[in-house]
Amino acid sequence: MRGIILKVYFDNAATTKVHPQVFEKMIPFLNEEYGNPSSIHSFGRKVRVAIEEARETAAEFINADPSEIYFVSNGTEANNFPILGIAKTVFSESTKNEIITSTVEHASVLESFEELSKLGFSVKIIDVTNDCVVDQKILQSQISSETSLVSLIHVNNETGAVNNIEKFSEFIRDKDIYLHTDAVQSFGKIDLDVKKMGIDSLSASAHKLHGPKGIGLVYAKAGTPLSPMILGGSQERNRRGGTEFTAGIIGFAEAIQTAKKEMEENFDKVNRLKNYFINGIEQSSLQNYSINCKESPFPFILSLTFNSDYYKNDSEAMLMFLDINGIAASNGAACTSGTLKPSHVIMNMGKSKEDASGTIRFSFSANNTIKEIDYTIEKLELMTKKFRK
Numbered sequence: 001m002r003g004i005i006l007k008v009y010f011d012n013a014a015t016t017k018v019h020p021q022v023f024e025k026m027i028p029f030l031n032e033e034y035g036n037p038s039s040i041h042s043f044g045r046k047v048r049v050a051i052e053e054a055r056e057t058a059a060e061f062i063n064a065d066p067s068e069i070y071f072v073s074n075g076t077e078a079n080n081f082p083i084l085g086i087a088k089t090v091f092s093e094s095t096k097n098e099i100i101t102s103t104v105e106h107a108s109v110l111e112s113f114e115e116l117s118k119l120g121f122s123v124k125i126i127d128v129t130n131d132c133v134v135d136q137k138i139l140q141s142q143i144s145s146e147t148s149l150v151s152l153i154h155v156n157n158e159t160g161a162v163n164n165i166e167k168f169s170e171f172i173r174d175k176d177i178y179l180h181t182d183a184v185q186s187f188g189k190i191d192l193d194v195k196k197m198g199i200d201s202l203s204a205s206a207h208k209l210h211g212p213k214g215i216g217l218v219y220a221k222a223g224t225p226l227s228p229m230i231l232g233g234s235q236e237r238n239r240r241g242g243t244e245f246t247a248g249i250i251g252f253a254e255a256i257q258t259a260k261k262e263m264e265e266n267f268d269k270v271n272r273l274k275n276y277f278i279n280g281i282e283q284s285s286l287q288n289y290s291i292n293c294k295e296s297p298f299p300f301i302l303s304l305t306f307n308s309d310y311y312k313n314d315s316e317a318m319l320m321f322l323d324i325n326g327i328a329a330s331n332g333a334a335c336t337s338g339t340l341k342p343s344h345v346i347m348n349m350g351k352s353k354e355d356a357s358g359t360i361r362f363s364f365s366a367n368n369t370i371k372e373i374d375y376t377i378e379k380l381e382l383m384t385k386k387f388r389k
């Protein structure tokens with residue numbers, strides 16, 4: 001393949017290509033179906049019906065009731081809203097003010113906790129174990145009679161590590177503590193049943209599952225105390241005012257429908273791709289690297305760290321090298337990758353800043369191919385020669 005530059009997109013945890021069926025379904029709602037869903041005339045009513053059908057699709061997908069689904073603008077808001085909304089409401093009703101999360105959460109969770117800390121909440125942030133996940137005993141040891149909310153990521157966006165949310169909920173359930181999970185990476189890729197998981201709220205974002213950007217959702221179990229996120233409108237049952245992104249909601253529902261149909265097949269395909277990638281790396285000339293959270297059962301993310309004792313790690317230069325060769329990868333969370341800071345997730349897993357600066361995340365979709373992996377490994381071999389100390 002020497003000399004030929006392939007275009008390889010291995011940044012599907014940052015965002016995915018819109019599914020053609022999603023695009024088709026959205027077009028009428030950017031065009032002739034322009035009614036405001038809050039209007040009482042036929043233009044509006046038609047759009048309202050479509051939105052409520054989309055809500056049913058989303059609810060059914062995770063075994064929830066449509067009244068438990070709130071459409072919001074993205075995964076970031078889908079974390080901000082329940083974390084702030086639950087913590088503040090519980091505090092106003094009971095004065096419980098202790099909230100718990102982990103060190104490897106997405107910034108939208110960590111910064112919600114920071115905000116609550118400024119408001120006087122007592123924040124506990126727990127470490128993950130060597131398996132990259134939260135340990136049940138550590139979590140249990142942190143919980144007290146003052147704990148109102150625990151928020152833990154389901155599938156980590158940088159490592160693919162999977163927290164056993166169902167297990168955590170078992171001992172949280174009878175303690176009057178709310179459990180939120182950031183399911184932005186897992187939603188649409190693996191089966192989610194909110195009842196089985198025993199959670200009170202969950203976040204998801206359409207653009208991670210071949211839907212449009214700018215639309216997310218919150219599941220909040222009936223009865224969950226949840227103050228509004230956006231004031232000034234009665235939309236989303238008074239909890240999230242503002243005229244809905246109609247085409248986005250319709251696109252999200254279609255992305256869910258296609259994900260549902262293709263989930264098993266996509267998972268198996270991506271699993272084969274990830275295993276092929278790992279085998280390929282192991283048989284290549286690459287040395288002095290580690291695969292982070294290698295045992296994770298989630299195949300969509302592969303995180304590689306180059307050992308800084310051997311390499312002049314510089315994530316920006318490494319990603320540029322790959323980009324020049326047509327390969328799109330990431331150094332971690334896409335939302336912060338513009339700044340290319342060493343990842344807090346990788347460092348909180350015990351790696352040095354220098355190692356974190358040599359960490360590259362490859363994230364897959366069912367659109368990727370074996371040929372792309374062969375090509376990428378070839379380029380990684382060249383990259384490591386260039387960056388060797």
Ligand SMILES: Cc1ncc(COP(=O)(O)O)c(C=O)c1O
Pocket residue numbers: 013014074075076077079106108153155156157182184185205216333334335
């Ligand atoms: C785990 C996780 N949570 C939240 C978000 C934020 O989602 P959005 O980009 O839709 O705001 C992301 C985005 O990368 C994510 O990976």
